[in-house]
Amino acid sequence: MKTFFQILLTLLVLASCAPEKVKLELNLNPGEVYKQRLTSKMSVSQTINGRKSFMGMTVSGLMAYKVLGVQDSVYQMQVVYQHLTMKMDLPNGVREFSSEKKDTTDIFSTLLAVMKNNPFYVKMDRFGKILEVKNIDSLFVNMFVKFP
Numbered sequence: 551m552k553t554f555f556q557i558l559l560t561l562l563v564l565a566s567c568a569p570e571k572v573k574l575e576l577n578l579n580p581g582e583v584y585k586q587r588l589t590s591k592m593s594v595s596q597t598i599n600g601r602k603s604f605m606g607m608t609v610s611g612l613m614a615y616k617v618l619g620v621q622d623s624v625y626q627m628q629v630v631y632q633h634l635t636m637k638m639d640l641p642n643g644v645r646e647f648s649s650e651k652k653d654t655t656d657i658f659s660t661l662l663a664v665m666k667n668n669p670f671y672v673k674m675d676r677f678g679k680i681l682e683v684k685n686i687d688s689l690f691v692n693m694f695v696k697f698p
Contacts, residue, residue: 606639
C-alpha cells in the first residue's frame with residue numbers, strides 16, 4: 551500500500567510539472583511607447599602578412615517604438631534611436647564613441663548624435679516579424695547635411 555501511494559504521489563507531481571502551452575505574441579497598445587535596449591558584439595581575428603590581428607567591436611543603443619496604430623494584427627510604429635554608442639578594441643588601443651559626447655572634434659560621435667531622434671517607420675506583426683521599414687534614409691540624410 552505504501553508503494554502505491556508513493557507511485558500515486560510521483561504521478562501527481564509529474565502531472566503538475568507538465569509544460570504549459572503559452573502563446574508568445576505582442577500585445578501592444580496604440581499611443582504607448584516601448585523601449586528596447588540593444589547590444590551587438592563582434593570580433594574579428596585575421597592574419598595579414600603573417601601578423602595576427604584582433605579587433606572587437608560593441609555597438610549598443612536605446613530605441614523607442616511608438617505604436618501609431620494596429621490594423622489586421624499589424625502594428626504601425628514610429629521608431630527613433632535615443633542613444634547610440636560604439637566601442638572598438640583595436641590593436642593600437644580602445645576607441646569609444648557616443649551620441650551623448652559633446653566634443654565637436656570627435657566626428658564619429660557627432661555622426662552618432664545626428665542619427666538620434668530621426669524617426670523612421672516600421673510595420674511589425676504580432677509575433678515580432680518586421681514586414682516593412684520606411685524612411686530609414688532619414689538616419690543618414692542629416693549626416694550629409696552636417697558634413698557635406
